[in-house]
Amino acid sequence: MNIKVCVGSSCHLKGSYDVIQSLKDILKKYDVEDLVELQASFCLGHCAKGVNVRADGLSDSMKQKATTLEEDGSIILHNVTKENVEEIFVKEVYPLIEL
Numbered sequence: 001m002n003i004k005v006c007v008g009s010s011c012h013l014k015g016s017y018d019v020i021q022s023l024k025d026i027l028k029k030y031d032v033e034d035l036v037e038l039q040a041s042f043c044l045g046h047c048a049k050g051v052n053v054r055a056d057g058l059s060d061s062m063k064q065k066a067t068t069l070e071e072d073g074s075i076i077l078h079n080v081t082k083e084n085v086e087e088i089f090v091k092e093v094y095p096l097i098e099l
């Protein structure tokens, strides 16, 4: 699985850098650093709802467990901040990871 944090100008202004730093700590805390690749992304096209984070590279079983799936089989998480990123990760992403 890849987790891509938007670093487009709008999301950048809303705190992408802090979200990336927090996600690094969270991946370590939940011991999934080897299973998830954290990347920065250009604009994901949902600027009004930033910071946006996209999870892609999902296996079929991950897709089946996802609560909301984009047409291309990815997940896009909206309004992510350094304050809520752990809660969103635990709810939307961690359950999909095959340990």
Ligand code: FES
Residues within 6 Å of the ligand: 006, 007, 008, 009, 010, 011, 012, 042, 043, 044, 045, 046, 047, 048, 050, 052
């Ligand atoms: S700048 Fe992040 S979605 Fe456009």
